[in-house]
Amino acid sequence: MSDQNDPRLEQPGASDETLLSAHEHQLAPKGDDGGHYRMLPLALLFIFSGLIFYGATYLHHYSGHFHADVFNETASPAGATAAAPKIDPIVLGKRSYEQVCATCHQATGLGVEGVYPPLAASEWVTGSTDRVIRIVVHGLKGPITVEGKQYGAAAMPAFGKVPGGGYNWNEDRIAAVLSYIRQAWGNTASAITPEQVAAILQQEGPRKEWTEPELLKIP
Amino acid sequence: MSAMTSASTEVSEIDSSARGPISLLLAFALVWLVVSGALALLHFAQTLNPAFLADCAWLTYGRLRGLQETAFVYGWAGNAGVAIAVWLLGRLGGAALRSLNWLTVGALFWNLGVLLGLIGIARGDGSSTPFLRVPEYVQLLLLVAYAAMAIPGILAWTGRGRAQTFAAQWYAVAALFLFPWFFAAAQIVLVHFPVRGVVQAIGAVWYAQSLWNLWLASLALAAAYYLVPKLTGRVLPGYDFAAYGFWTLILVGGWIGGRHLVGGPVPAWVATIGIVSCQVLVFHYLIVAINLRGAFTGRGSTALSLVAYGVTAYLLGGLVDAVVSLRAIAVTTQFTWVTQAQTALALYGAFSLIAFGVIYFLVPRIANQPWPSAPLVRAHYAAALLGTGGLVLGLAVAGVIQGRGLLEAGLSFADIAARTRPWILVAAAGQAVLLAGNLVFLFHFARLLVKKPAVTAAELLRQPPTMEASVS
Amino acid sequence: MRNGFLFFIGLFCAAALSWAGVVLWPHLQMGSLVPYVDETEGKAYPLRLSGIAAQGQMVYDDLGCAACHTQQVRRPGFGSDKERGWGDRQTVARDYIYETHVQLGDSRLGPDLANVGGRKTPYDAEDLYKLLYAGSGAMPAYKFLFEQRSIADRQPSDYALALRGNLAPAPGTEVVPTMRARALVTYLLSLNHTFEYPEARPVEPTAENEGEAK
Numbered sequence: 001m002s003d004q005n006d007p008r009l010e011q012p013g014a015s016d017e018t019l020l021s022a023h024e025h026q027l028a029p030k031g032d033d034g035g036h037y038r039m040l041p042l043a044l045l046f047i048f049s050g051l052i053f054y055g056a057t058y059l060h061h062y063s064g065h066f067h068a069d070v071f072n073e074t075a076s077p078a079g080a081t082a083a084a085p086k087i088d089p090i091v092l093g094k095r096s097y098e099q100v101c102a103t104c105h106q107a108t109g110l111g112v113e114g115v116y117p118p119l120a121a122s123e124w125v126t127g128s129t130d131r132v133i134r135i136v137v138h139g140l141k142g143p144i145t146v147e148g149k150q151y152g153a154a155a156m157p158a159f160g161k162v163p164g165g166g167y168n169w170n171e172d173r174i175a176a177v178l179s180y181i182r183q184a185w186g187n188t189a190s191a192i193t194p195e196q197v198a199a200i201l202q203q204e205g206p207r208k209e210w211t212e213p214e215l216l217k218i219p
Numbered sequence: 220m221s222a223m224t225s226a227s228t229e230v231s232e233i234d235s236s237a238r239g240p241i242s243l244l245l246a247f248a249l250v251w252l253v254v255s256g257a258l259a260l261l262h263f264a265q266t267l268n269p270a271f272l273a274d275c276a277w278l279t280y281g282r283l284r285g286l287q288e289t290a291f292v293y294g295w296a297g298n299a300g301v302a303i304a305v306w307l308l309g310r311l312g313g314a315a316l317r318s319l320n321w322l323t324v325g326a327l328f329w330n331l332g333v334l335l336g337l338i339g340i341a342r343g344d345g346s347s348t349p350f351l352r353v354p355e356y357v358q359l360l361l362l363v364a365y366a367a368m369a370i371p372g373i374l375a376w377t378g379r380g381r382a383q384t385f386a387a388q389w390y391a392v393a394a395l396f397l398f399p400w401f402f403a404a405a406q407i408v409l410v411h412f413p414v415r416g417v418v419q420a421i422g423a424v425w426y427a428q429s430l431w432n433l434w435l436a437s438l439a440l441a442a443a444y445y446l447v448p449k450l451t452g453r454v455l456p457g458y459d460f461a462a463y464g465f466w467t468l469i470l471v472g473g474w475i476g477g478r479h480l481v482g483g484p485v486p487a488w489v490a491t492i493g494i495v496s497c498q499v500l501v502f503h504y505l506i507v508a509i510n511l512r513g514a515f516t517g518r519g520s521t522a523l524s525l526v527a528y529g530v531t532a533y534l535l536g537g538l539v540d541a542v543v544s545l546r547a548i549a550v551t552t553q554f555t556w557v558t559q560a561q562t563a564l565a566l567y568g569a570f571s572l573i574a575f576g577v578i579y580f581l582v583p584r585i586a587n588q589p590w591p592s593a594p595l596v597r598a599h600y601a602a603a604l605l606g607t608g609g610l611v612l613g614l615a616v617a618g619v620i621q622g623r624g625l626l627e628a629g630l631s632f633a634d635i636a637a638r639t640r641p642w643i644l645v646a647a648a649g650q651a652v653l654l655a656g657n658l659v660f661l662f663h664f665a666r667l668l669v670k671k672p673a674v675t676a677a678e679l680l681r682q683p684p685t686m687e688a689s690v691s
Numbered sequence: 692m693r694n695g696f697l698f699f700i701g702l703f704c705a706a707a708l709s710w711a712g713v714v715l716w717p718h719l720q721m722g723s724l725v726p727y728v729d730e731t732e733g734k735a736y737p738l739r740l741s742g743i744a745a746q747g748q749m750v751y752d753d754l755g756c757a758a759c760h761t762q763q764v765r766r767p768g769f770g771s772d773k774e775r776g777w778g779d780r781q782t783v784a785r786d787y788i789y790e791t792h793v794q795l796g797d798s799r800l801g802p803d804l805a806n807v808g809g810r811k812t813p814y815d816a817e818d819l820y821k822l823l824y825a826g827s828g829a830m831p832a833y834k835f836l837f838e839q840r841s842i843a844d845r846q847p848s849d850y851a852l853a854l855r856g857n858l859a860p861a862p863g864t865e866v867v868p869t870m871r872a873r874a875l876v877t878y879l880l881s882l883n884h885t886f887e888y889p890e891a892r893p894v895e896p897t898a899e900n901e902g903e904a905k
Contacts (some may be wrong), residue, residue, distance in 0.1 A: 005519040005520060005521075005580065006589075007520075007522075007590070007592060007593050007596040007597060008524075008589040008590040008592070008596065009518055009582045009583050009595050009676055009679055010450060010521070010522045010579060010583070010587035010590070011455070011509065011680065012229050012449060012450070012452075012679055012680065012681075012683040012684075013448070013449060013450045013451050013452025013683070013686075014448065014449060014452040014683055014685065014686035015229070015683035015685065015686070016310055016311060016449075016683075017313075017685070018683075018684075018685045018686040019448055019449060020311065020381065020383070020385050020685050021688075022454050022687065022688040023385055023386075023448070023454060023455065023458055023685075024381075024383040024385075025457070025458060025688035026454055026455075026458045026688060027383070027459060038313035040457055040460070040509075041460075044463075044502075044505070044506070046372070047502065047505065048502050051498060051499050051501060051502055052499065053698075054498060055495040055496075055498055055499050056495075057496070058491070058495050058498070059491060059492065059495050059611040062487065062491045062494075063335075063487065063488040063491045063492070064486060064487035064488055064491075064548075066486075066488045067486065067488075068319070068486050068717075068720035068721050068784070069486070069890040070486055070487050070488075070531055071484065071485075071487055071766070071781060071783055071784075071890065071891070071894075071895045072487060072766055072781075073487035073490070073491055073546070074894060075487070075894040076363075122405070122655060127262060135378070148761075156256065170430070263850065265831065266800075269826060269828075269829060269830055269831035270826065270832065271831075273826065273831035273832050273833070273834070274834050274835060274837075276835040279754050279831070280755065280758055280759065280831060280891060281754055281755015281756055281757065281758035281759070282753075282754070282755045283755075284755060284758045285758075287897045288854070343753035343754070343840060345753065345790075345795075346753070346754055346792065347712055347752050347756075347757040347794060349757070349797065375770035377693070377695055389698075392698070392702075395705075395707050397702055397703075400706055400707075401706055402702065404710055404714075407743070408714060408718075413791070413792070414714075414718050414722060414787055415718075415721070415722050415723075415724065415784075415785050416721065416724065416784055416785075416787035416788040416789075416790060416793060417717075417721065418714070418718045418721055418722060419786045419792070419795055420793050420795045421713060421714060421717050421795045422714045425709070425710065425713040425714050429706070429709070433706065440896050462767050466701075466705070469701075469702060469705040469706075470705045470708070470709075472709070473705075473706060473708075473709025473713060474709050474712060474713055475703075476713065477713065479797060480795075481764065482763075482765035482769045482770065482781070483763045483765070483780070483782075483795060484701070484782040484784050484786060484787060484795070485784060486717070486720065486721075486784070489717060492712070492713075498905055507844055533868075544768075545870065550765075550769055550770050553770075553796055554797060555798075555799070558797060558798070559798075561871055567822055607904055621799075625770070625771060625799060626770065626771050626890075628771040628772070628774030628775045632800065632801055632802065633827070633828040633829045636828075636829050638798070666830070675822050
């Protein structure tokens with residue numbers, strides 16, 4: 001039982017009292033140690049500084065400037081907070097057309113005889129940009145002649161941001177839908193930019209639906 | 220003269236007065252350890268065969284994981300850690316522990332809380348937040364019970380005999396004092412007034428990390444810082460720097476949780492700050508390694524050897540953390556068994572092995588009798604080392620295989636499971652060995668409690684030698 | 692460390708500091724994140740969970756599904772998340788603002804579920820019910836989420852599973868998902884984080900950030 005290594009009873013190597021006092025002594029301020037440098041504090045200081053330097057560099061490189069919108073550590077906040085990516089106007093236009101316009105003008109762009117005019121191969125669609133933008137922004141009322149046929153049973157509502165109703169679409173979406181109808185179903189007219197739409201809105205301000213004679217005065 | 224001898228003899232009133240409460244805590248701890256081991260084994264069985272017990276709603280794979288983790292952390296580690304810390308603070312404070320009734324009452328309610336928590340998780344009242352899975356209705360009970368248990372420890376610290384303090388006391392007090400704060404803070408931001416969206420996930424990793432670094436690791440280090448000089452009889456080398464190591468852990472420990480969220484839906488800086496803190500914490504591991512290197516010059520002492528393996532696991536865990544947290548490596552190891560291997564290395568390797576060592580040391584002193592059987596100690600020792608090794612190795616290799624498999628987009632989950640299967644078997648075998656060893660430990664402890672000692676420890680323990688202050 | 696009071700203050704401050712830095716700061720940054728209003732679609736993303744889906748999230752939570760499934764997609768190029776078809780973009784904080792209990796998960800023994808309702812080859816409810824009822828090689832069956840009952844004296848349920856082969860229930864009985872199973876499946880099908888938030892776009896590699904990210 002007096003065996004030092006008996007696992008049943010671990011013999012102490014020191015009393016608690018002297019354990020505490022010996023370690024206390026270790027912390028007590030040392031006298032002059034004869035100008036000898038101790039290697040350990042220097043080495044630890046060196047390692048600690050190294051770790052802090054490495055950590056700070058790493059943090060600087062991969063913190064994304066501590067920005068809440070940066071999820072990729074190699075990105076910078078400028079890229080992440082820029083405006084949303086522009087969706088292809090033709091894709092957006094097609095989606096908008098199918099959601100709303102196709103109800104009357106049909107997915108084929110052929111309209112309904114005598115009621116809803118066609119858009120495919122329509123001179124109004126592929127012709128003057130100033131006219132077609134106005135139609136979509138403010139709407140159209142009364143009879144209209146397309147490719148020699150008369151239509152006019154229904155009015156077209158305003159899609160732009162005009163007071164008193166309409167769809168209140170923004171310029172991007174109107175331009176997208178216009179570009180889409182001018183290039184779908186075999187149409188080959190130019191695309192329309194949001195700036196063109198904005199210019200018309202600015203020029204005309206809020207107003208009622210257009211009529212055919214009013215539109216024909218516009219080049 | 221009599222006062223002098225009682226202070227310098229190895230067993231004193233400090234130990235005998237604490238016999239009841241500390242034995243109670245350790246008994247609870249060992250029961251939970253065995254329960255958690257059994258649950259962990261069932262969990263492995265389900266990993267290997269998903270159909271196993273699948274019809275039992277109380278033991279789904281997810282709930283079993285929560286059950287075994289809760290039984291381990293709050294049951295085993297909580298009880299054992301508090302017992303060790305309070306006993307240490309009493310011994311180093313140099314006076315018999317006061318207010319021990321608080322410890323007893325607190326322990327009863329704490330264990331009631333753990334039991335209710337496990338039933339709650341099994342019934343489906345718990346949550347999936349790692350390490351905070353117990354249902355809401357148990358959390359407050361655990362918090363109050365813990366505060367009661369910590370009182371004798373804190374009183375032993377404030378009423379200590381000498382002004383100067385020792386490293387073991389710092390770690391023990393920090394663990395006892397800090398746990399209620401972050402436990403309560405986590406409950407507030409995750410349960411009572413939940414924060415929005417992914418901030419919850421950030422709060423959860425902060426809690427899990429604090430639980431390890433500021434509580435369990437601190438408890439283990441308290442034990443190691445005491446046991447190593449106590450058993451070797453030598454002053455800790457480089458002890459002047461122990462305080463820097465301590466404050467590095469306390470200051471940086473709570474920051475490193477974010478590394479688990481690499482690539483996740485949290486701002487990049489959250490993960491980056493976690494990674495950086497993980498690297499800076501290497502300084503703490505370095506100082507612990509310098510201070511505790513005496514553990515590796517063991518003279519065949521079982522307790523010291525367990526502590527040495529525990530410290531090795533602790534240091535290894537810290538270095539592995541620092542490496543695995545880097546994004547280039549985390550991309551493979553994230554979401555795999557590697558994470559579980561790291562948890563096992565910390566909880567089973569570092570915490571449990573050190574706790575085993577100190578329990579072998581302290582129980583003969585509080586019970587005033589040696590352990591009944593040396594072969595049982597050796598059997599548990601061997602099982603603990605072999606089991607922990609198998610568990611960690613199996614999980615780690617399985618994790619690397621799983622991580623590589625996940626990177627191959629064409630590989631199905633069934634194929635990945637088939638590839639990792641042999642190593643999961645190794646881990647499961649390790650867990651089984653651990654469970655067997657811990658059953659032996661529980662049995663041995665029970666035998667010690669009921670056995671009438673033929674001879675007291677006080678008679679067998681030699682007069683402790685004087686520790687000489689070293690000249691550095 | 693002679694001064695006990697200062698010692699406690701130091702401990703407390705250290706813990707409070709990490710709490711402030713790790714929890715409070717992100718909370719201040721992201722706690723009031725608002726949904727992103729997409730003008731062209733006229734909707735605000737993310738969409739809110741329906742009531743039954745919110746119940747399903749509680750089922751997901753208490754069954755511990757997060758033990759095997761994550762709900763977070765890492766960015767293309769960081770892991771194989773995109774190649775496995777789990778999502779074309781990384782999930783970002785805004786995706787989760789309506790979740791009462793965020794389930795990011797930390798283990799992938801099974802596939803990521805962040806976009807399980809928006810996959811290119813979509814699952815429908817029937818597939819998910821069958822998976823939950825029968826399990827698969829790597830996933831346990833959750834039979835307790837289903838009820839097998841006689842149809843002798845009642846109308847067959849609309850929700851009854853169409854099971855064939857050796858899974859088919861005994862004649863005269865049907866297998867019906869319980870309320871919990873229906874909530875869970877509704878929740879899973881509502882998981883769809885495919886909307887392109889500006890902050891979720893991949894970063895174009897530039898000369899500056901091309902170096903190996905550590």
